[in-house]
Amino acid sequence: MARSLDEQIKQALESETVFSAKDTMEMWNAIEGELFEKETNRTGIKPAKQKRGKKRIVLFMAVAASLLIAFGTQTSTGSAMIDKVKSIFAPEKDVTTKIEGSDEETKLNLHEGKKAKYVLYVDEARYKFLTGEASDKVVLKEALPEKYPSVEMEIKQVENKEPGAAIEEVKATLAKEYGGILRTEEVSYPMKATLVTAKGKGTEWNTPLAKVYVMSNGGSGSFVITQTLFLEAEEGHGARFDEMLKEFYIVE
Template structure:
């Protein structure tokens, strides 16, 4: 295997002509970080996990140089999205057991983010206008079950540290015992909110689990999971796994 992935490099550089010094510096740093040892077959999967964050870091530098709003910048974003596999196998820990599932790549509204979804169990409904995108069960649940969904909403021009207080107040109206806001790094980096209705006494008590994160353009994403207490280790764990594969494509920061 070559010391740098030619396809990935070509995808990022095809429609740009940066100064040679900067271009070389970016790719040399990627080269050193990702391929500073001999790649053995058993390390291929690990390598794939390492290369995407580094490619996005390189892309961020290039976008700052070439202006994200230009046709060139938009073409570059299209090529970054092409680097994601349309389908892959994911290992999820469900109720203490590792479970292998095929997950499919889905684009969010306006192609501003991508996320992998287990389409045997879930579907994405893209919001119209200002409505959020919704990921919910592929088949409707019986009426006795509370809502199971994950909404993804972008809030432009409001940073997470400002927006999280507003979201907290809104959720407290429905979940008076909402926990204090926490800052987390997994499955996404940002603010986390969590609450259970009725004190968590019954199997069907509604649960809310929300994140407020940077959108990379001076605003925020609000990701709100809803399920019920008994489903925390099922739907809750699967939503967590999905968010580990949530990638913002149109970030300028």
């Protein structure tokens, strides 16, 4: 399953800086109190659950404000924790991707899904992030000539269909479109998911290739992320797509 934003915040806060059990409990209590305070004051009733998936800046400000309340900016613990949370919500990230044996420096920009609640860092120098009602896509900024097969990455949430059922549906679709399934495997890179790979017949440079990652959406549904490639593009565009998926977070 993809890493949730809550898990990433907790992991970041726990790494590199050591906090006591008391620090951790105070921090999470403060976060909960800050998120619920306005709703409680307005209605007199504390909501059972604050709906998440708001704009990233609103969520960051709430968390940051909570950390300020708990520790203040003048304490080493408070400032360290704020820096760690802030890094998760950075609008840009610099990454190094290995492309065909060479390191490539890339700047990734944060984007949010339109319907499905997730965030993803996208290489805007080479790709565009397009949102839609049924799914979102990362497509080439500059279209390839007609002789080249399609290259894109589609991110789709399948509600009320758990990963097992979604995987079987993906396999049936790929088998029909590509003539067979190369392999189905559990992977931890670039994310923890089931990867289904299919390839068209032949080994020519332009032979179509599909890589589909399937994981739970944290509820009763699944995320299905489909990379449409061709053999020659796998080491380039495929590697860049995977680098983006390392920074895929479910926020609902």
